[in-house]
Amino acid sequence: MRFTTLNLVKFGGATICTINMFRSSLAFSPKIHVETRHVAPTLPIKPWPTRWHQSLRKERRQRWFSSRGIALLSVEAAAEEESLAATTAVPSEDAAPVARGKKKNTLPDIAPCSTGHEGKKSGGAKSPRSKKAALPPFIPNPRWRDQLEIIREMRKDATAPVDLFGCSELGRRKATSPEHMRFQTLISSMLSSQTTDLVNEKAMGRLFDACGITIEGLEALGEEGIVQAIKPVSFYTAKAGNILKVCAILKTQYTGDIPRTFEELMQLPGVGPKMATLVCAYGWGEIVGICVDTHVHRISNRLGWANTWNFKNHKAQNPEKTRKLLESWMPKEHWKEVNPLLVGLGQQTCRAIAPKCGDCKLAAVCPSYSASAE
Structure with a gap:
């Protein structure tokens, strides 16, 4: 007779099966006996916290409370305050008797402290490493x-496209008055964003032929007419809408003229720092920046x-x-x-x-x- 044992083990709390096989040498018929039992999962043993771990946790807890404007009293200080209060307090007649044999809870008390941060959001104390070192002042090329x-x-020689088709030149072209020159300078600077000077010059020419580049003419032309005139400048749809908004603002707030200061020009739709600086320089003759x-x-x-x-x-x-x-x-x-x-x-x-x-x-x-x- 032959005796064979197979052990099937599944880790993590599964079933352990033991299969015993008995095989007779005469009958050649195996007999199988299965025993099944459940075992509990084997969890990793968590190491007991050492004194170093306990002090580290205590330090982190105190730092957490102090960063939020809260003072954390130690256990010794809390016990000392309790003993002092017990010696100075006068027991009243209605006081309930204290049950003997029970230990009082000596958990640390949490008391607010005035750190000057009340009512402010505190993201915790910043470590000195988080501060970036100040960059040295820039020194331009000495030459x-x-x-x-x-x-x-x-x-x-002044033969570049900016000399022939720049915004300052387009603003003066076919201008009928100083106000008209300033308005054309503003419109040409708005169209010049991410557009070459040659494309901007052709768009201004078509726009002048369509409406004369006046507030009344642009409003009568409408957004669709402006779009057809200024194509193919970049973002022609957005620029056409901004031009009509600027016309409405100038008509109601500036009596048809353009703003004089850099800050007021920056408030207009579609006008950025470069355009405002350019209009102040060539429209009003005032140098406010580069x-x-x-x-x-x-x-x-x-x-x-x-x-x-x-x-x-x-x-x-x-x-x-x-x-x-x-x-x-x-x-x-x-x-x-x-x-x-x-x-x-x-x-x-x-x-x-x-x-x-x-x-x-x-x-x-x-x-x-x-x-x-x-």
Whole structure:
């Protein structure tokens, strides 16, 4: 007779099966006897907290309460206060007798403390590591004046598209009065956003032929007529709606003229910092800042006038940071000429893709000069 035992085990609290097989050598017929029993799951044993763990928990608890303006009394202090209160208190006749043999609860008391943060949201005490180190002040290229003089020499012919079809030129074209010139400058600056000067010039020409670019003519033309006139400028539908909103605001609040201050211009729909600065400079003759577009932003970083270029994502640039940085160190007497000089340089020589470094006179003083671009 042969005796065989098979043990099937399933961990985690399942059934353990023991199969005993008896096989007779004569009959060759196995007899199977199955015994089944359940066992409890074996859980991992949690180590007993040591003194170090207990002190760490106590320290974390006290830090949590203190960050929320709550003082946590220790067990010893609570017991001392209880004993002091028991010795000084006078027992009354109606007081219930205290049952002997029972230990009083000596859990720590929680009492509010005046930390000066009552009524304020507290996100916890900030560690000194969370504070970012202050960046050193930006130092522009020490030869920036030499660079600016060379750019003036390169741009003295004034043949770039910005010189022929810029917003300042389009504002003066066919203007019948100073108010009309300022209004045309505002409209041309609104259309120039993310649009080339040549496309903007053609759109302004069609718009002038359709309505004369006046408040009354634009309102009579309507949004659909404006859209058909200004195509294919970028975002022509949104710009057409903003133009009609601006016309309504100017008609009711400014008696047909445009706002004079930078802050008021920024309140108009579809007008940003670049447009407001440009309109103040060429509409009212007041220099309130540097007009920074994509060309000024790119070339300023190439020349070492700014360090605001986003190298992580070249498509997510912020010219507003460049404007604030340039205005922080550049003398105000150069603010107005920076935009036409750098825009024309960017259109003709210092292009975004394949710059003509070989034809540029700034090669000797440009930190971004590339011999491979020649």
